[in-house]
Amino acid sequence: MTDYTTPEQLADDAVVVDVREQNEWDAGHAPGAIHIPMGELPSRLDELPESDERDPLPIICRSGNRSGRVVAWLNQQGFDSANVEGGMKQWMYVGKPVVTDSGADAQVI
Structure with a gap:
């Protein structure tokens, strides 16, 4: 079992779990991402989507x-x-879409 994947291996709209802090999320995130900051994850495990039988759940x-x-x-x-x-630095570098909820220009901070 491989515990990693690359942005290039994922669809532009792949469901990924983004574990960054709120300000990082607000600056820009993958369009199909679910935001659960790392520190909140243990109490929010029920919010994780089920992984595909063939593909593990990507965490970014x-x-x-x-x-x-x-x-x-x-x-x-x-x-x-x-x-x-x-x-997200690599995600943006390889040209994957990065969006914001506010409509502002997206960036990775």
């Missing part, structure tokens, strides 16, 4: 560090999840 942060820790923890809890390598 800014650069891949926080999401890597989240993936390790989730997998210990019995979830099938994968770290999105390079995080």
Whole structure:
């Protein structure tokens, strides 16, 4: 089992769980993302979408560090999840769409 994936391997509108803080989310996020900050995850596990039988649930942060820790923890809890390598920085770098809820120009901070 691989505990990572890359932005290039995911659809532009893939459901990913974004574990960054609120200000980072507000600045820009993947269009299909679900926002659950890392510190809130243990109390919000019921909000995680079910992963596909073939594909683990992608977890993303800014650069891949926080999401890597989240993936390790989730997998210990019995979830099938994968770290999105390079995080939102890599997502934006390879030209994947980044949106904001406010309609402002999106950025990764």
